[in-house]
Structures are given as structure tokens and as C-alpha cells.
Amino acid sequence: xxxxxxxxxxxxxxxxxxxxxxxxxxxxxxxxxxxxxxxxxxxxxxxxxxxxxxxxxxxxxxxxxxxxxxxxxxxxxxxxxxxxxxxxxxxxxxxxxxxxxxxxxxxxxxxxxxxxxxxxxxxxxxxxxxxxxxxxxxxxxxxxxxxxxxxxxxxxxxxxxxxxxxxxxxxxxxxxxxxxxxxxxxxxxxxxxxxxxxx
Amino acid sequence: xxxxxxxxxxxxxxxxxxxxxxxxxxxxxxxxxxxxxxxxxxxxxxxxxxxxxxxxxxxxxxxxxxxxxxxxxxxxxxxxxxxxxxxxxxxxxxxxxxxxxxxxxxxxxxxxxxxxxxxxxxxxxxxxxxxxxxxxxxxxxxxxxxxxx
Numbered sequence: 001x002x003x004x005x006x007x008x009x010x011x012x013x014x015x016x017x018x019x020x021x022x023x024x025x026x027x028x029x030x031x032x033x034x035x036x037x038x039x040x041x042x043x044x045x046x047x048x049x050x051x052x053x054x055x056x057x058x059x060x061x062x063x064x065x066x067x068x069x070x071x072x073x074x075x076x077x078x079x080x081x082x083x084x085x086x087x088x089x090x091x092x093x094x095x096x097x098x099x100x101x102x103x104x105x106x107x108x109x110x111x112x113x114x115x116x117x118x119x120x121x122x123x124x125x126x127x128x129x130x131x132x133x134x135x136x137x138x139x140x141x142x143x144x145x146x147x148x149x150x151x152x153x154x155x156x157x158x159x160x161x162x163x164x165x166x167x168x169x170x171x172x173x174x175x176x177x178x179x180x181x182x183x184x185x186x187x188x189x190x191x192x193x194x195x196x197x198x199x
Numbered sequence: 200x201x202x203x204x205x206x207x208x209x210x211x212x213x214x215x216x217x218x219x220x221x222x223x224x225x226x227x228x229x230x231x232x233x234x235x236x237x238x239x240x241x242x243x244x245x246x247x248x249x250x251x252x253x254x255x256x257x258x259x260x261x262x263x264x265x266x267x268x269x270x271x272x273x274x275x276x277x278x279x280x281x282x283x284x285x286x287x288x289x290x291x292x293x294x295x296x297x298x299x300x301x302x303x304x305x306x307x308x309x310x311x312x313x314x315x316x317x318x319x320x321x322x323x324x325x326x327x328x329x330x331x332x333x334x335x336x337x338x339x340x341x342x343x344x345x346x347x348x
Contacts, residue, residue, distance in 0.1 A: 160260050
């Protein structure tokens with residue numbers, strides 16, 4: 001695990017919860033005044049063990065969901081190991097979670113290949129794959145975009161894709177999302193807060 | 200990228216469900232939130248503006264969410280830029296990386312963070328902060344040696 005970095009006062013200021021710097025406008029024309037919560041829905045994909053997995057966790061655990069791909073050398077190499085760490089830290093607190101990565105690259109991320117690839121740098125994660133059409137539908141449920149950037153010289157497409165981690169309850173309902181720039185400790189705090197608020 | 204760690208912790212966790220938003224008009228720089236909060240590329244004033252433009256492009260293309268840094272130092276995590284306000288895909292916004300823009304949209308507080316859904320970019324001043332005068336290129340390898348000569 002990499003070392004922690006100090007929090008600079010300028011960063012603290014930047015994160016301070018003040019909206020005073022912005023100018024409120026009269027409410028007009030914007031359709032949704034609430035934080036967007038319309039993420040998730042019914043789906044059925046195949047996990048890297050070959051089992052069908054739906055939006056509901058079989059054990060009723062909280063779920064951490066990320067969209068990425070095992071060969072990604074950018075944000076996935078950060079977010080997926082952090083999900084492993086967050087899940088392990090929460091487990092230490094008695095909060096069980098299921099960290100899932102839904103592939104955006106079903107050509108390379110198959111039932112056979114996803115498990116070993118994830119285990120190499122993000123142990124404990126379960127990979128989900130499916131047809132290109134099924135995966136596109138799931139991305140739409142979570143409002144995740146995926147764009148092919150270029151073809152690698154040695155083969156394979158490099159994608160850019162949404163990178164938030166979605167925190168879902170055991171039934172697949174949306175709780176919150178986590179920007180991947182948060183520290184492991186901060187993510188654990190946030191998820192634990194939601195876990196404690198559930199009945 | 201895995202060697203980088205970041206810290207963005209402040210407020211106590213809150214199970215803030217469907218927090219109400221506020222429509223705002225706000226001006227700030229579109230920043231690379233990873234390098235800004237991690238400190239891995241240097242102090243915050245070195246990872247904004249022209250000095251960090253290339254890296255900001257890389258990070259955005261690599262999936263790092265962009266933020267909007269106001270002159271007063273507040274950072275809004277941008278959920279969506281000029282699109283469906285109910286979406287939150289973490290779009291890349293390469294064409295405005297490091298630009299100072301004025302945005303009209305909805306601001307939210309959730310889990311101790313500020314979020315912004317930009318409905319409209321009402322002004323784009325291009326790159327305003329000429330930080331390369333003080334810092335050069337951050338990181339230095341953003342420009343290959345042969346190209347820099």
C-alpha cells in the first residue's frame with residue numbers, strides 16, 4: 001500500500017463544504033433539484049466463476065460496483081485495488097460488502113480470463129461479463145459512458161470510461177457514489193455510514 | 200498510476216440521501232482532481248493552468264473525474280458537463296481541460312463533497328493560469344526530451 005500523503009491547508013480549504021463562492025440563481029428550468037439517484041436496475045450478467053449474477057447480492061451484502069476492464073492501465077489500476085482494500089477494511093468492522101467490476105471490454109474480459117487477471121492486483125473482486133449488448137444496457141442503467149480511444153500496437157482497445165464507484169444495497173438499490181480520487185479511509189467511512197443507516 | 204495515493208477526507212460520513220441541490224453560476228478552472236488532491240505531482244498551484252495541461256489531458260482521458268476549482272479554492276466534483284442532468288458518467292472533457300469556465304448548473308453536497316452538474320458552460324476563457332512561467336511543465340516528462348530541444 002502506498003504511503004499516505006499529508007493534507008495541505010489549501011486542499012482542506014478546497015474541500016470545505018461551502019457553497020458561498022457560487023452565485024445562487026433563481027430556480028428555473030432545471031428538472032431535478034435532488035442529487036441524482038437513478039443509478040442501477042435489473043440486470044443479469046455472468047460472473048468470472050460462470051454463475052449468473054443479478055443486481056441483488058446473493059448474500060444480501062452491500063455492493064461496490066465499478067465499470068472497467070482487467071487490461072486497463074489507467075484508472076482501473078487504482079480503483080480496483082482500492083475496492084479490495086475498502087472491502088477488506090469494512091469486513092474488519094463487521095460490514096460485509098461484495099466488490100464487483102463490470103467489464104467494458106467483453107472481448108478480453110471473459111469468464112475464463114477475468115478471475116485470474118483481477119486476482120493479480122485486486123484480490124477479492126468478482127468480475128462480471130456478458131454480451132456487448134447486455135453490458136451496454138447495464139452501463140445505461142448506471143449512466144456510464146465508454147469510448148474507445150485507440151488500438152494498442154500489440155492488440156486490444158484502450159477505453160476511457162466512467163470511473164465512479166457505485167455503492168448499492170443488497171437488493172441493488174443505489175446508496176451513493178464514490179469518486180475514485182478518495183482515499184481508502186474516506187471511502188470506508190462513507191460506506192460504513194450508509195451501512196449503519198440501513199435497517 | 201497505482202503508486203499514487205490521494206487524500207480527500209474532511210467531513211464525517213453522512214448517509215445523505217437525495218440531498219437537495221442549488222442552482223448556481225460559478226467560475227473556475229477545470230482541473231485534474233487526481234493530481235490536485237494527491238500532491239504527487241507537486242503543490243496544488245503547480246498542478247493547475249498551463250504547467251499541468253498535458254497531464255490534465257492524460258488523466259481525464261484515463262478516467263479521472265474533472266473538478267471545477269473556484270478562485271476561492273472550492274472544488275466541485277463535476278458529475279456531468281452540459282448533458283443529461285440525471286447522468287453521472289464521469290465524462291472526459293478534453294476540450295476544456297485546464298480552461299477557466301463559467302458554468303450554470305446544479306450544486307450538491309453529499310458525503311462531505313461538493314458535486315456539480317453543469318447544465319451550460321456560459322463562458323470559456325481558455326487557459327488563464329500561465330503557471331508554466333513558474334513551474335515549467337508538470338510533470339517534466341510530459342514533454343519528451345527530444346521534443347523539448
